[in-house]
Each structure stands twice: as structure tokens, then as C-alpha cells.
């Protein structure tokens with residue numbers, strides 16, 4: 184059984200890197216780390232990871248890849264065996280690509296139904312020498328990424344059966360939340376049903392309810408579209424707040440999240456497909472939520 188440490192990073196394509204750099208730093212509250220030799224811009228949002236978000240100047244804007252940190256080196260053998268058995272191609276990245284990711288070892292594959300790039304890495308290097316520089320929002324960590332795809336049933340089965348992600352909850356037949364085993368957090372990924380392949384949202388977990396309240400006023404001040412919330416998700420029990428970043432992709436802050444035990448966790452539930460299963464507080468969603476941000480078609484063997 185493959186064992187994960189956590190969600191490590193998400194890479195996004197943006198249409199105007201300078202504009203997005205300012206937004207993710209000033210409005211979202213990530214810490215700018217630097218620019219990579221390939222021009223990508225790195226941000227961190229916790230004390231442990233050297234980078235959690237990577238932005239690339241590339242059109243169309245959207246999702247580029249996600250990196251899952253494996254528990255240790257031994258997990259690569261299990262991962263490779265599972266991918267081979269499922270006849271899913273993968274590649275091990277060379278030292279230059281590993282260095283760009285500040286990783287020791289990286290395996291890259293594509294989720295066969297969404298065609299999204301999935302990376303699996305180990306990184307035992309030293310933690311950053313300084314704590315995450317909190318500005319207005321006490322971000323705790325990168326929380327989860329959610330995408331919508333036409334073949335969501337097959338995509339969920341791939342995460343469950345090949346990658347050893349566990350289902351936490353579903354909402355009707357439209358959304359399933361999964362955690363990379365044995366991560367305690369309710370979900371690290373959500374897979375939803377949709378007519379096209381899009382990133383639905385990227386989530387940051389925050390430390391205080393005040394982070395949610397302050398965000399409302401900050402977004403209004405900066406004319407940032409608020410597309411849902413504040414509200415409370417009955418699935419994970421988190422208090423949420425969604426807004427749009429400059430290319431129209433949806434970002435979420437959430438406060439509080441159910442944690443699962445590794446041994447004998449509660450069973451996954453299917454909540455009815457109803458507004459109350461998405462928000463207990465009755466907030467109304469803006470139709471722009473979760474609509475923008477293509478999933479870049481990843482190819483194994485092509486430059487990463």
C-alpha cells in the first residue's frame with residue numbers, strides 16, 4: 184500500500200505572471216520565494232515546504248501539475264508496480280528536473296481520465312531556515328485541489344485502486360473527496376463531474392476564523408470577485424470562503440477540517456445532492472465559481 188506524507192505542491196499556468204505574482208503575494212498572502220531558472224515563480228505558505236505553489240507564464244491559464252510527497256523512498260517501488268500493473272505510463276525525472284522541484288526523486292505520470300500531470304516525490308532536505316512569513320492571513324498549509332472532469336467515476340477509481348487514496352465523502356454523484364493515505368485531513372483532492380476538464384478550485388487552510396472574516400473585507404477592497412461564502416461545508420465541517428484569482432480560477436480559504444485516524448477511520452458517506460450538503464449557512468454561489476482553468480494535457484516523455 185502506497186503511503187503518502189502529504190500534498191506537496193500545485194503548479195498553475197497564468198496569463199500574466201507579474202500580475203499573478205502580486206495577487207498571490209499581496210491578496211492571497213503567500214510568501215514569494217523566488218524565480219526558478221525556467222522562469223516559474225515559487226511561493227510558500229507553511230514552515231515546512233520550500234514551495235507550495237508554482238506559477239508558470241503559459242496560456243491558457245489553468246492547472247499544470249500536482250506533487251504528492253511520498254512517505255519515504257520505499258514508496259516508489261510500490262507506486263511503480265501499481266502503475267505498471269494498471270498499464271499507466273510513468274517516467275522518473277532526471278536530476279535537473281528534480282533540482283527544479285527541490286526534490287530528491289520524482290516520478291511523473293498522468294491521470295489517465297483527466298490527463299492531469301501527477302508527480303510523486305521525496306524531499307528529505309533541510310526545512311526552510313525561516314518560518315513562513317505571515318502577512319494578513321495565517322495560512323497553515325496548502326489544503327486541496329479539486330478538478331471537474333467528464334470521466335469522474337473512472338478518475339476516482341484510479342485514485343482509489345491504483346494510487347491508494349481513500350474516499351472521505353461524496354456529494355450525490357457530482358463530487359467525491361479523497362485523502363492520500365494516511366494523511367489525516369478530510370481531503371487532499373476532490374474529483375467532480377463536469378462537461379470539460381477544469382480545475383474547480385485550489386484550497387489553502389487557514390488558522391483562524393478571523394482569516395475568513397478579514398478576507399471578505401480585503402477582497403471587497405481589492406475588487407476581487409467573491410464567488411461563494413462565507414459558509415460551512417457539512418462534509419469536512421470547514422468554514423469556507425471562495426474568490427477568483429486574476430485569470431478567473433477559483434481559490435478557497437478554509438478554517439477547520441475533519442481529521443481521520445489511520446486505523447479504523449469512519450466510513451465514507453454520500454451526502455444528498457442538495458444545497459445544504461454544500462453549505463449549512465445558506466450562501467449563494469456565483470456561477471463563475473469553478474468554471475475557469477483548463478487542465479493542461481500532460482504527456483509522459485515530453486518536457487515536464
Ligand SMILES: CC(C)c1ccc(C(=O)O)c(O)c1O
Nearest residue numbers: 358416417418419420421461
Ligand atoms: C463546493 C465544493 C466542491 C466543496 C464542498 C465541500 C468541501 C468540504 O467539505 O471541505 C469543499 O472543500 C469544497 O470545496
Ligand SMILES: [Fe+2]
Nearest residue numbers: 327329386435
Ligand atoms: Fe474545497
